[in-house]
Amino acid sequence: MDLVLQLRKELATYGIPCSEEQGNLLVSYLDLVIEKNKVVNLTRISDPVEAVTLHLVDSLLPLSCDEITIRPEDSFLDMGTGAGFPGVPVAVLTGAQALLVDSVGKKVAAVEEFARQLRLTGVSTKHSRLEDLARMIPGSQDYVFARAVAQTNVLIEYATPFLKQNGMLVVEKGRPEDSELLEAERAAEICGLALVSRETFELPRDLGHREILLYRRVRKSKIKLPRKVGMAKNSPLGLK
Numbered sequence: 523m524d525l526v527l528q529l530r531k532e533l534a535t536y537g538i539p540c541s542e543e544q545g546n547l548l549v550s551y552l553d554l555v556i557e558k559n560k561v562v563n564l565t566r567i568s569d570p571v572e573a574v575t576l577h578l579v580d581s582l583l584p585l586s587c588d589e590i591t592i593r594p595e596d597s598f599l600d601m602g603t604g605a606g607f608p609g610v611p612v613a614v615l616t617g618a619q620a621l622l623v624d625s626v627g628k629k630v631a632a633v634e635e636f637a638r639q640l641r642l643t644g645v646s647t648k649h650s651r652l653e654d655l656a657r658m659i660p661g662s663q664d665y666v667f668a669r670a671v672a673q674t675n676v677l678i679e680y681a682t683p684f685l686k687q688n689g690m691l692v693v694e695k696g697r698p699e700d701s702e703l704l705e706a707e708r709a710a711e712i713c714g715l716a717l718v719s720r721e722t723f724e725l726p727r728d729l730g731h732r733e734i735l736l737y738r739r740v741r742k743s744k745i746k747l748p749r750k751v752g753m754a755k756n757s758p759l760g761l762k
């Protein structure tokens with residue numbers, strides 16, 4: 523089947539609309555990622571049919587959550603974007619102002635090149651550690667996304683300083699352990715976030731189980747954030 527058709531059909535099963543033009547853009551982006559992957563290590567998935575599901579559809583699942591309505595005037599940050607997932611697909615479907623961040627320079631350079639080639643004017647990139655960037659643009663984002671970056675308690679700590687009051691952290695997970703969720707709950711309490719929903723999804727063709735956790739910034743955090751670089755990972759919040 524044609525990849526654009528596959529993408530649009532799979533997204534439609536989750537109630538996510540995708541025009542033919544958006545589908546073409548996303549498949550062109552995937553082509554660029556797969557081509558670049560021959561010289562820069564960006565992804566282990568090289569089969570385009572699998573990549574449509576495991577990269578594009580997977581990145582876009584949060585758009586089917588009831589609490590998420592991203593408008594073109596909204597801003598979002600993608601923490602640890604790698605090859606641009608989920609940031610590029612979310613930017614294409616929503617038209618929102620996207621900031622894609624990673625600490626690995628060659629990945630950021632690749633994503634910057636993709637955005638230029640595809641003329642994605644709403645997409646900006648930043649080569650930085652999240653803890654450093656948080657000091658420069660505090661309270662600036664309506665949404666913060668993270669897919670496959672760290673344990674949820676660490677993501678909560680990274681994301682909090684970027685979020686506006688009532689802004690939302692969107693965490694994309696496989697099958698989180700109960701212990702991870704408990705630690706996340708304690709970290710959220712410290713950081714001033716509240717879990718607003720947990721939705722589960724099955725990817726097509728048995729390609730995997732996914733969970734989307736949404737946290738809203740509802741209060742001031744009890745500690746000063748960001749902590750020093752490395753603290754979130756080496757001395758995580760929420761452990762007993």
Ligand SMILES: C[S@@+](CC[C@H](N)C(=O)[O-])C[C@H]1O[C@@H](n2cnc3c(N)ncnc32)[C@H](O)[C@@H]1O
Pocket residue numbers: 601602603604605606607608623624625626629650651652653668669670671
């Ligand atoms: C497993 S990759 C996932 C990439 C992408 N989100 C995806 O779903 O394909 C995790 C990425 O997070 C980045 N990363 C991890 N910790 C980071 C930090 N503290 N600041 C910035 N980037 C970070 C890594 O460099 C890596 O590119």
